[in-house]
Amino acid sequence: MSDPTDFPNPTLVSVNGVALEVFEAGRENAGKPIVLCHGWPEHAYSWRHQLPALVDAGYHVIAPNQRGYGNSSRPTEVEAYDIDHLTGDLVALLDHYGYQDATFVGHDWGAMVVWGLALLHPGRVKRVINLSLPYQERGEMPWLELMEQFLGSDYYFVHFNRQPGVADAVLNANTHQFLRNLYRKDVPPSAPEPGNVMMNLATAENPRGAPLMSESELAVFVSAFESSGFTSSINWYRNLDRNWHILGDVDPIIHQPTLMIYGDRDVIPKSERLTDFVPNAEALSLDCGHWIQQEKPEETNQAILDWLKQQDVG
Incomplete structure (x- = not known):
């Protein structure tokens, strides 16, 4: 199902003070909800291959463009993208469909939100499936400070926070080139370059590795970001330390059955202490x-x- 025309038509759903663009399939499977949470800089369309398989397996699939993405609301205040708001959207989405809880699947930043949801609203999460980003230990030092100390001021998380608007403008001016260069596979390893890696990608003439998707698939992402710009999605990064403070008040242990899927060649390291x-x-x-x-x-x-299936049998 890689043809963009096969993806469900979206509905705008009002939740938690915003409107979310939601792609839904398998309503005939009501009672078995699974919510798919995309990462950055992505779109619900990144789950196009999973939707039909999950519907066939008997699930009611709900894939929102989270706030800041696609045709979902894009509040202007940076604080509107903290973990309280992002998880609150998902709780309100469950309420909208009349579900007490659901299985949540997250990739990249979507995984960060799903981890946060399980911590802040444990009663609403039945199971967790996260891809790429393992559970992030909170530690003694706010995350951004830690990153700046170990990875430097050009590291893109830090740069997005310390130089607001700079990267946004470069990505906005080079949307197609940035996404074309970012969405690659089989990328050969190389020495890190100086500067913000995302701005470097946006201005690089020649992509490395092989394309991840067809031109028509890429066009879905390009069109969405040409319409929305990048600032609202980058604002998720600008709440990293605020999230660190918010999560200081909750039990850090997640008790739900969880599946963590890593990519062996992902730049995000695997967690050695996940089960702690x-x-x-x-x-x-x-x-x-x-x-x-x-x-x-x-x-x-x-x-x-x-x-x-193993969870259902067990």
Whole structure:
């Protein structure tokens, strides 16, 4: 199902003071909800390969463009993108569909939101499936400070915060080139370049590796970001330390059954202490980079469906 025309038409759903653009399939499977949470700089369309497989397996699939993305609301205040607001949207989405809880699947920043949801609203999360980004230990030092100390001021998380608007403008001016250069697979390893890696990608003439998707698939992402710009989605990064403070007040242990899927060639390191914080977690790795569910769709679907079946039997 890689043809953009096969993806469900969206509905705008009012939740938590914003409107979310929601792509839904399998309503005939009401009672078995699974919510798919995309990462950055992505779109609900990044789950196009998973939707039909999950519907066939009997799930009611709900894939929102989260706030700041696509045709969902884009509040102007940076604070409107903190973990309270992002998880609040998902809770309100469950309320909208009349569900007490659901299985939540997150990739990249979507995984960060799903981890946060399980911490802040544990009663609303039945199971967790996260891709790429493992549970992030809170530690003694706010995350941004820690990153700046170890990775420097040009590291893109830090740069987005310390130089607001600079990267946004470069990405906005080079949307197609940035996304074309970012969405690659089989990228050969190389020495880190100076500067903000995202701005470097946006201005690089020649992409490295092989394209992750067809031109028509890429066009869905390009069109969405040409319309929305990048600032609202980058604002998620600008709440990293605020999130660190918010999560200081909650029990850091996630008790739900959890599946963690890594890409062996992802730049995000695997967690060596996952089960210290997520005692009911199982982890597996696929031979791919960061864009796991788009790079290895069949393997991702198989891993998710096998695990869900095992949970249902157990």
